[in-house]
Amino acid sequence: xxxxxxxxPSPEDIAARILRGEERALARLLSALEDAEPWSGAALxxxxxxxxSQGFSHCIGVTxxxxxxxxxxxxxxxxxxxxxxxxxxxxxxxxxxxFTGGAILGDRxxxxxxPGGARAGDPGVFIxxxxxxxxxxxxxxxxxxxxxxxxxxxxxxxIVETVGIGQSEVDIxxxxxxxxxxxxxxxxxxxxxxxxxxxxxxxxxxxNKADREGADRxxxxxxxxxxxxxxxxxxxxxxxxxxTLIGHHAxxxxxxxxxxxxxxxxxxxxxxxxKTVAETGEGVSELVxxxxxxxxxLKVSGELEARRRGGAMAEARALLQDRVLVELEALEGxxxxxxxxxxxxxxxxxxxxxxxxxxxxxKRGGT
Amino acid sequence: xxxxxxVLVAKPGLDGHDRGAKVVARAxxxxxxxxxxxxxxxxxxxxVQAAIxxxxxxxxxSILSGAHSHLFPRVMELLAERGVDDVLVVGGGVIPExxxxxxxxxxxxxxxxxxxxxxxxxxxxxxxxxxx
Numbered sequence: 066x067x068x069x070x071x072x073x074p075s076p077e078d079i080a081a082r083i084l085r086g087e088e089r090a091l092a093r094l095l096s097a098l099e100d101a102e103p104w105s106g107a108a109l110x111x112x113x114x115x116x117x118s119q120g121f122s123h124c125i126g127v128t129x130x131x132x133x134x135x136x137x138x139x140x141x142x143x144x145x146x147x148x149x150x151x152x153x154x155x156x157x158x159x160x161x162x163x164f165t166g167g168a169i170l171g172d173r174x175x176x177x178x179x180p181g182g183a184r185a186g187d188p189g190v191f192i193x194x195x196x197x198x199x200x201x202x203x204x205x206x207x208x209x210x211x212x213x214x215x216x217x218x219x220x221x222x223x224i225v226e227t228v229g230i231g232q233s234e235v236d237i238x239x240x241x242x243x244x245x246x247x248x249x250x251x252x253x254x255x256x257x258x259x260x261x262x263x264x265x266x267x268x269x270x271x272x273n274k275a276d277r278e279g280a281d282r283x284x285x286x287x288x289x290x291x292x293x294x295x296x297x298x299x300x301x302x303x304x305x306x307x308x309t310l311i312g313h314h315a316x317x318x319x320x321x322x323x324x325x326x327x328x329x330x331x332x333x334x335x336x337x338x339x340k341t342v343a344e345t346g347e348g349v350s351e352l353v354x355x356x357x358x359x360x361x362x363l364k365v366s367g368e369l370e371a372r373r374r375g376g377a378m379a380e381a382r383a384l385l386q387d388r389v390l391v392e393l394e395a396l397e398g399x400x401x402x403x404x405x406x407x408x409x410x411x412x413x414x415x416x417x418x419x420x421x422x423x424x425x426x427x428k429r430g431g432t
Numbered sequence: 433x434x435x436x437x438x439v440l441v442a443k444p445g446l447d448g449h450d451r452g453a454k455v456v457a458r459a460x461x462x463x464x465x466x467x468x469x470x471x472x473x474x475x476x477x478x479x480v481q482a483a484i485x486x487x488x489x490x491x492x493x494s495i496l497s498g499a500h501s502h503l504f505p506r507v508m509e510l511l512a513e514r515g516v517d518d519v520l521v522v523g524g525g526v527i528p529e530x531x532x533x534x535x536x537x538x539x540x541x542x543x544x545x546x547x548x549x550x551x552x553x554x555x556x557x558x559x560x561x562x563x564x
Contacts, residue, residue, distance in 0.1 A: 070435060071435070071563050088484050088485060089484055089487075089514070089515070089516070092484055092485055092486065092487035093487055095487065096438075096487045100435050100436075161466075162461065162462075162464075165461065165462050165463065165464045166436070166464045167460065167461035167462055167463060167464045167465050167466065167467070168461060168466045168467065169457055169458070169461050169467050169469055170466060170467065170468045170469065170486075171468075171469045171471075173468060173469075173470050173482060173486075174469065174470055174471035177470075177471075177478065182474070182475040182477060182478045185475065185477040185478040185480075185481040185482075186477060186481075191485055192482075192485055193485055193486060194468050194486060196436070196466045198436075
């Protein structure tokens with residue numbers, strides 16, 4: 066459902082108010098970015114220009130299947146970073162209905178800190194829920210811009226929680242500097258871990274709800290998968306001994322993985338696999354330590370800049386796709402419907418129709 | 433691009449019954465709105481903080497415990513303290529008729545009692561938004 070646009074503030078004013086720490090101004094900018102209000106781009110540019118000297122904030126992606134405990138884990142991460150004085154912003158994405166466009170955004174329920182509600186009075190925490198609004202990669206169109214706005218607003222840690230994902234929603238890898246892939250015990254056999262898709266994007270793996278049965282096995286299977294991947298990346302065949310593939314002890318250091326990692330080219334490593342119980346906070350300090358180690362390495366190795374450049378290109382491409390669809394919808398004369406009929410009647414193939422539509426968009430753009 | 437109506441559905445106070453709030457949240461969702469649901473036992477401070485950070489157009493509160501005459505006005509006070517005057521605030525739950533004039537005087541735009549068709553709530557929200 067739509068309603069009339071809100072009055073546009075001046076970009077300078079919004080940027081200045083955000084720099085003064087006004088939460089309402091940041092909240093307004095985030096809405097404007099989501100709605101692609103024309104002034105929002107200028108405001109974000111100004112804000113980032115004024116804060117360009119402060120450097121990058123650690124953007125942490127938290128992703129995993131529905132119910133794996135992402136939001137609860139984010140709640141504990143907020144607490145851990147606040148305890149050492151970092152200002153923390155969170156973007157929590159939940160799905161929009163493909164039928165009505167509506168959404169229930171419920172991640173905030175679990176991000177309210179310890180009972181009593183004291184976090185509500187903490188100016189160092191800013192949580193914003195976003196609906197995916199038709200995007201299928203686990204984020205929304207404006208998520209990347211929103212995270213940059215939070216970074217520029219002075220939050221040293223920006224956590225982005227994706228929608229609950231299945232196997233192929235990997236957009237978070239292009240937005241976040243570090244991706245925590247949250248899973249839980251009992252979610253499939255070890256073939257699941259060698260499939261393509263989300264298992265490839267974790268920089269740190271958290272097996273959450275690790276107080277449940279099967280946690281050790283889950284850790285073992287993920288570690289085996291990562292070890293094989295690391296060996297393959299190093300350009301040599303992985304050991305095929307059953308012991309390597311199945312593992313034998315989840316808690317002992319992983320001799321083979323370490324061994325494999327030692328010979329890897331710099332920049333490559335075997336991602337840590339940690340056990341967490343978000344509900345109680347168990348394992349959270351280890352997770353933060355792993356994130357710190359990764360962040361330090363990203364900064365000194367120059368990988369951070371490269372990763373951000375890659376993300377920026379992916380973001381621009383996604384916006385270009387949106388733009389093409391907007392242009393398509395602006396085409397007049399019912400060409401799309403006509404072509405659809407021809408495809409159904411067997412007079413044309415869909416690929417040919419796509420070519421014709423693309424030609425029409427280009428012609429229209431040229432006039 | 434069209435703008436989505438964003439609504440915070442919150443349960444202030446200590447009662448543990450949120451079925452009504454969930455039904456309203458779901459109805460608003462089906463109407464195409466984006467509903468931020470914050471769950472049970474919210475303090476007025478939490479509600480106002482969420483309303484600001486989430487930049488909502490509407491705050492809808494449900495209360496069954498009888499503390500409405502304290503908690504609803506408290507939310508209005510905190511909103512005013514933070515300079516928020518463009519958010520529509522509505523209430524629901526078990527609220528005696530006699531208390532409604534007082535709540536309206538404090539800035540609660542409407543109070544929807546048990547049995548109110550969700551359509552009534554939706555229509556009220558759509559035609560009384562403060563932001564244009």
